[in-house]
Amino acid sequence: xxxxxxxxxxxxxxxxxxxxxxxxxxxxxxxxxxxxxxxxxxxxxxxxxxxxxxxxxxxxxxxxxxxxxxxxxxxxxxxxxxxxxxxxxxxxxxxxxxxxxxxxxxxxxxxxxxxxxxxxxxxxxxxxxxxxxxxxxxxxxxxxxxxxxxxxxxxxxxxxxxxxxxxxxxxxxxxxxxxxxxxxxxxxxxxxxxxxxxxxxxxxxxxxxxxxxxxxxxxxxxxxxxxxxxxxxxxxxxxxxxxxxxx
Amino acid sequence: xxxxxxxxxxxxxxxxxxxxxxxxxxxxxxxxxxxxxxxxxxxxxxxxxxxxxxxxxxxxxxxxxxxxxxxxxxxxxxxxxxxxxxxxxxxxxxxxxxxxxxxxxxxxxxxxxxxxxxxxxxxxxxxxxxxxxxxxxxxxxxxxxxxxxxxxxxxxxxxxxxxxxxxxxxxxxxxxxxxxxxxxxxxxxxxxxxxxxxxxxxxxxxxxxxxxxxxxxxxxxxxxxx
Amino acid sequence: xxxxxxxxxxxxxxxxxxxxxxxxxxxxxxxxxxxxxxxxxxxxxxxxxxxxxxxxxxxxxxxxxxxxxxxxxxxxxxxxxxxxxxxxxxxxxxxxxxxxxxxxxxxxxxxxxxxxxxxxxxxxxxxxxxxxxxxxxxxxxxxxxxxxxxxxxxxxxxxxxxxxxxxxxxxxxxxxxxxxxxxxxxxxx
Numbered sequence: 001x002x003x004x005x006x007x008x009x010x011x012x013x014x015x016x017x018x019x020x021x022x023x024x025x026x027x028x029x030x031x032x033x034x035x036x037x038x039x040x041x042x043x044x045x046x047x048x049x050x051x052x053x054x055x056x057x058x059x060x061x062x063x064x065x066x067x068x069x070x071x072x073x074x075x076x077x078x079x080x081x082x083x084x085x086x087x088x089x090x091x092x093x094x095x096x097x098x099x100x101x102x103x104x105x106x107x108x109x110x111x112x113x114x115x116x117x118x119x120x121x122x123x124x125x126x127x128x129x130x131x132x133x134x135x136x137x138x139x140x141x142x143x144x145x146x147x148x149x150x151x152x153x154x155x156x157x158x159x160x161x162x163x164x165x166x167x168x169x170x171x172x173x174x175x176x177x178x179x180x181x182x183x184x185x186x187x188x189x190x191x192x193x194x195x196x197x198x199x200x201x202x203x204x205x206x207x208x209x210x211x212x213x214x215x216x217x218x219x220x221x222x223x224x225x226x227x228x229x230x231x232x233x234x235x236x237x238x239x240x241x242x243x244x245x246x247x
Numbered sequence: 248x249x250x251x252x253x254x255x256x257x258x259x260x261x262x263x264x265x266x267x268x269x270x271x272x273x274x275x276x277x278x279x280x281x282x283x284x285x286x287x288x289x290x291x292x293x294x295x296x297x298x299x300x301x302x303x304x305x306x307x308x309x310x311x312x313x314x315x316x317x318x319x320x321x322x323x324x325x326x327x328x329x330x331x332x333x334x335x336x337x338x339x340x341x342x343x344x345x346x347x348x349x350x351x352x353x354x355x356x357x358x359x360x361x362x363x364x365x366x367x368x369x370x371x372x373x374x375x376x377x378x379x380x381x382x383x384x385x386x387x388x389x390x391x392x393x394x395x396x397x398x399x400x401x402x403x404x405x406x407x408x409x410x411x412x413x414x415x416x417x418x419x420x421x422x423x424x425x426x427x428x429x430x431x432x433x434x435x436x437x438x439x440x441x442x443x444x445x446x447x448x449x450x451x452x453x454x455x456x457x458x459x460x461x462x463x464x465x466x467x468x469x470x471x472x473x
Numbered sequence: 474x475x476x477x478x479x480x481x482x483x484x485x486x487x488x489x490x491x492x493x494x495x496x497x498x499x500x501x502x503x504x505x506x507x508x509x510x511x512x513x514x515x516x517x518x519x520x521x522x523x524x525x526x527x528x529x530x531x532x533x534x535x536x537x538x539x540x541x542x543x544x545x546x547x548x549x550x551x552x553x554x555x556x557x558x559x560x561x562x563x564x565x566x567x568x569x570x571x572x573x574x575x576x577x578x579x580x581x582x583x584x585x586x587x588x589x590x591x592x593x594x595x596x597x598x599x600x601x602x603x604x605x606x607x608x609x610x611x612x613x614x615x616x617x618x619x620x621x622x623x624x625x626x627x628x629x630x631x632x633x634x635x636x637x638x639x640x641x642x643x644x645x646x647x648x649x650x651x652x653x654x655x656x657x658x659x660x661x662x
Contacts, residue, residue: 248541248570249567249570253567257568258568264560265555265556268555327551327553327554328549329551329552329553331523331550331551332550332551332553334523335523335540335543336540336564336569337569338540338568341568469522470521470523470540471522471525472520472525472526472531472539473519473528473531
């Protein structure tokens with residue numbers, strides 16, 4: 001990636017910061033000024049879910065074809081989903097302190113999102129424990145598909161159960177319960193943070209490809225001492241069937 | 248070529264035979280359950296915990312007992328380095344299902360010990376024995392299926408025992424929530440409708456995990472050259 | 474016939490071998506030689522399907538199911554410590570097909586002793602029996618003579634001769650005596 005390409009992302013984040021600072025205070029909140037953290041909180045949550053499903057898509061491809069490229073896309077998607085989930089939790093905690101009076105309120109939705117974050121972190125722990133590339137790719141893909149069941153339950157089913165009473169507003173965007181400037185702010189937040197995340201995703205995938213190219217380069221340099229019968233010269237592992245009988 | 252069923256049965260028999268000779272899993276799980284039950288009963292010595300708290304403690308103990316004992320069925324293959332032999336001999340789906348069967352049996356026995364000792368020691372009243380049995384049975388199946396999947400995922404990893412718990416527990420948290428929902432009714436709190444909904448949720452989890460397990464095992468353990 | 478084309482296996486960013494090509498006809502014994510760490514065992518694991526190659530392909534004529542067509546005996550192939558030799562063979566037959574009759578006598582092992590009480594030579598014999606009981610198309614032997622006595626080595630030789638009538642043998646070794654069993658060779662590293 002070219003260094004100057006960083007600027008559009010920086011500008012996008014600065015613009016989001018500017019919108020956060022200048023947006024009118026939100027109505028109906030205990031602390032209307034600080035409700036503007038929604039511009040970061042909601043996009044992070046939505047983007048985390050998007051990257052999670054993107055991860056599931058690459059997991060599906062990886063489990064049948066565990067190539068380094070597929071694995072790199074899968075890992076980049078899941079890592080971003082986890083980072084965004086942590087940011088959602090952190091911004092949510094600030095919101096909780098300001099609006100509900102405590103950093104952590106054991107609100108069902110807040111807690112279920114903590115579970116989601118823990119599940120995503122479990123995937124990172126699993127990747128770090130495996131050495132073999134192919135095994136790591138397959139296990140990671142398997143986990144990404146397995147975790148869809150509990151995450152779908154925690155994200156889409158559990159908060160909507162009739163017995164679950166949450167402080168969280170539900171389906172805020174779909175129901176159109178946000179004021180227009182806030183709706184626009186959240187959408188811009190999605191764009192700005194998403195723009196940065198996609199750039200990070202691409203860099204991660206590119207970095208992995210370069211890493212493999214470097215390894216191939218090192219192999220080519222050491223080709224004389226590589227695999228294959230070196231006494232035959234040429235490329236390692238050239239025609240290696242040796243018709244001389246050992247006995 | 249033997250059928251999938253015959254192979255599953257062969258793996259299950261092998262697991263049971265090994266367990267019968269070593270008794271490691273049942274001993275670890277059983278001992279953990281008894282100790283945990285004594286601690287639970289002791290915690291409620293100066294006042295009986297509410298049904299919800301009882302259900303919560305019960306589920307958490309079962310969850311930890313499962314995390315301690317179940318991955319063993321899979322990880323012991325890694326530890327003994329017999330996983331290669333198993334892969335060479337059995338088709339992955341049969342290896343998964345046979346081992347899942349062994350896990351299921353093990354956790355059912357653990358749950359039965361846990362429930363009987365707890366009721367005996369703490370004198371807890373069970374409002375709905377049928378719900379208690381149904382919830383424990385379904386929770387056991389879900390635990391066994393999920394931890395079997397975790398066992399497949401972490402086999403071959405460094406620190407696999409710790410990793411099994413680190414990966415398994417978050418995956419099991421939603422199921423624990425559903426289990427508590429069903430068990431609190433069994434101990435006398437909440438509505439039957441809600442308890443049945445939770446049971447249904449547990450059942451769906453069990454179906455999802457049991458269906459995905461063989462597919463995952465095939466992806467992870469299938470013999471393939473490239 | 475076994476054909477390997479442009480075979481490569483990598484651990485992390487390090488290639489163990491790459492661009493490996495060979496062809497072995499039925500009745501032939503391919504020796505895989507090379508210093509420690511040159512990738513002999515890894516190559517056999519790839520041929521057995523236990524490890525996946527990062528590049529290239531392997532084809533074995535007549536192969537339908539890898540489990541049925543490959544027999545694999547390696548030093549690091551562990552056995553179930555609580556099961557007896559007979560139970561191992563029964564398990565193999567129940568899972569993969571093939572027979573068990575006469576194998577224990579042939580490899581000279583007791584039927585009812587758990588393998589945890591076996592010596593390393595006895596374990597090596599049982600591994601040989603398991604690798605051959607289903608009459609595979611390809612037999613993969615990794616350091617087959619290690620820990621075996623004279624009678625054991627002669628058993629390996631007999632099994633190789635028997636396998637040559639049915640298919641191919643790939644033998645990884647550094648032992649000069651065992652190298653003589655091969656009639657083709659590749660050297661790694």
